[in-house]
Amino acid sequence: KLFFTDYGNAAKVERCDMDGMNRTWIVDSKIEQPTALALDLINKYVYWLDIYLESVEVVDYQGRRRQTITKGRQIRHLSGLAVFENYLYTVNSDSLSILRINRYNGSDVQALARLDNAKEIRVYQKRPQATVRSHACEAEPRGTPGGCSHLCLLSSSYKARTCRCRTGFILATDGRSCK
Numbered sequence: 001k002l003f004f005t006d007y008g009n010a011a012k013v014e015r016c017d018m019d020g021m022n023r024t025w026i027v028d029s030k031i032e033q034p035t036a037l038a039l040d041l042i043n044k045y046v047y048w049l050d051i052y053l054e055s056v057e058v059v060d061y062q063g064r065r066r067q068t069i070t071k072g073r074q075i076r077h078l079s080g081l082a083v084f085e086n087y088l089y090t091v092n093s094d095s096l097s098i099l100r101i102n103r104y105n106g107s108d109v110q111a112l113a114r115l116d117n118a119k120e121i122r123v124y125q126k127r128p129q130a131t132v133r134s135h136a137c138e139a140e141p142r143g144t145p146g147g148c149s150h151l152c153l154l155s156s157s158y159k160a161r162t163c164r165c166r167t168g169f170i171l172a173t174d175g176r177s178c179k
Contacts, residue, residue: 001061003046005034013037013048015061019153019162026063036081038088047083047103049090051076056088056106070106080120091118136161149177 003015003026013027013034026046027034033052040047044061047069054075059066069088077094088101089112096116102108136159137145137152146152148163155162165171165178172179 003037003039005037005048007031007033007035011050013046013059013063015046017155019155019164021162022156026061027057027059027066036079036090038081038083040083045083047081047088049075049078049081051078056081056090056101058103068106069103070101070109074109080118080122082121082123084123084125089121089123091115091121093119135159147176 001015002018003013005013010028011031011034012025013031014023014025016023027048031053032050034048034050036049038047039045045058046061047056047058049056054073055071056069056075057066058069074092077092078090078099079093080091082089083103086102086104088103090099090101091097092099092111095111096114096118097111098113098115098118098121100110100112135154137148137154139145140147146161146163148161150166150169151164153162153164154160163171163176169178171177
């Protein structure tokens with residue numbers, strides 16, 4: 001799945017399949033300016049910053065069990081969001097510091113380090129996602145991903161795929177090659 005935010009005409013947190021299909025709003029009320037997302041891949045939670053409402057909130061992948069982690073004026077200066085173990089990590093653009101927030105108890109906030117010009121944060125670990133033995137976009141004997149001549153996108157599951165073409169090309173009737 002692909003998760004993303006939008007704060008155009010109607011602010012929301014959405015998800016869709018990797019090919020853009022099955023687009024679903026998971027948060028569309030009491031949200032104004034969501035600016036960063038972080039996923040808990042193990043427990044299937046979506047965390048986001050709303051700098052207008054000055055809050056950090058969480059829902060499950062279906063948009064249920066919504067909770068506010070922390071709220072207050074300090075949120076308006078945050079950018080970027082990452083989750084690792086019991087904590088959320090973010091950048092405070094006002095104090096130029098990396099903050100650690102307990103994701104179960106939003107009152108436990110610690111400044112960890114000072115970094116100039118940081119705007120985004122990521123946590124890299126050895127195994128962030130479960131491995132899949134095989135998937136629909138694996139290279140076939142001819143070397144093409146999923147049998148697609150240009151681009152292979154996973155669809156509704158790791159066993160389904162959609163072929164797409166680069167700009168200037170159109171998908172042929174075989175659904176795999178581009179012309």
